[in-house]
Amino acid sequence: MAFPAPSTLSPSKVSSFKDCALAFRFSAIDQLPEAPSIPATKGTLVHLALEYLFDREPHDRSLDTALTDLARALEAMRDDPEFRALELDAEAEAGFLADADGLVRRYFEVEDPSTIVPVGLELKLEARIDDIRIRGIIDRLELDEDGGLVVTDYKTGRSPTVNYQQGRLGGVSFYALLCQELFGVLPTKVKLLYLGDGLTITTEPTEQSIRALKAKLRALWHAIELACEKEDFRPRPGPLCNWCSFRAYCPAQGGDLALAAQFVAQRDAEKLAAAEQADADQAAVA
Ligand code: SF4
Numbered sequence: 001m002a003f004p005a006p007s008t009l010s011p012s013k014v015s016s017f018k019d020c021a022l023a024f025r026f027s028a029i030d031q032l033p034e035a036p037s038i039p040a041t042k043g044t045l046v047h048l049a050l051e052y053l054f055d056r057e058p059h060d061r062s063l064d065t066a067l068t069d070l071a072r073a074l075e076a077m078r079d080d081p082e083f084r085a086l087e088l089d090a091e092a093e094a095g096f097l098a099d100a101d102g103l104v105r106r107y108f109e110v111e112d113p114s115t116i117v118p119v120g121l122e123l124k125l126e127a128r129i130d131d132i133r134i135r136g137i138i139d140r141l142e143l144d145e146d147g148g149l150v151v152t153d154y155k156t157g158r159s160p161t162v163n164y165q166q167g168r169l170g171g172v173s174f175y176a177l178l179c180q181e182l183f184g185v186l187p188t189k190v191k192l193l194y195l196g197d198g199l200t201i202t203t204e205p206t207e208q209s210i211r212a213l214k215a216k217l218r219a220l221w222h223a224i225e226l227a228c229e230k231e232d233f234r235p236r237p238g239p240l241c242n243w244c245s246f247r248a249y250c251p252a253q254g255g256d257l258a259l260a261a262q263f264v265a266q267r268d269a270e271k272l273a274a275a276e277q278a279d280a281d282q283a284a285v286a
Contacts, residue, residue, distance in 0.1 A: 036086050
């Protein structure tokens, strides 16, 4: 029995499939739960604080207000399952917040937010390339001094080495493609702001680069469909294994692939039983 292909393609799924096809399967197809991650949750917190900051009038976007927004974002996230799953004690939470505070302060070394003209924050976009549904969330869409669109993506880690920069820019070019498909306008620039070390990487998308990206996405989608059809997702051990949530299932790490299938079968059976019970309850009330 073939695996079902995922319903959409996003920048994170693209890089996941390229990094390790088996991890992609566990995440995008089996949808196995992933361990909570302090860096990822810190990233979510800082993104939310910057979203609040850009909701303010330009003259009100100061470091003081940004730190107020960080505190507000933390309160908003307290009940979030992602944050609660970290189970931080008081000392760990203080360290977590100090790191986030440092990232917000570094943001102010990278650019002056009062000069930015945002036209969209945390924009959820979806478009179709042939039969592929592509989707992504743009952290910030803004206008440059000539009225051109600029896509900005915040990264809360450190910037990659030169060898890996093109790969990261491929991810944000995906957002330029979404803008072109949905708004009919190609952004003049896509920017990656690395708050871990204050570096900005910028690229200027062209019609040619977008055509090349579309061709790559078609080829990648074909490879995913083929892997689903053949049930052939191979592990690709590398440095990312150290942070992989799926080691217990990964044969390359001594894990047991059958455990993943068992987990999925049990979860699907529980879902089915819950749906049948809900139908029975509804019928009894009627
Ligand atoms: S542990 Fe490594 S090889 Fe195995 S699924 Fe995760 S990333 Fe892939």
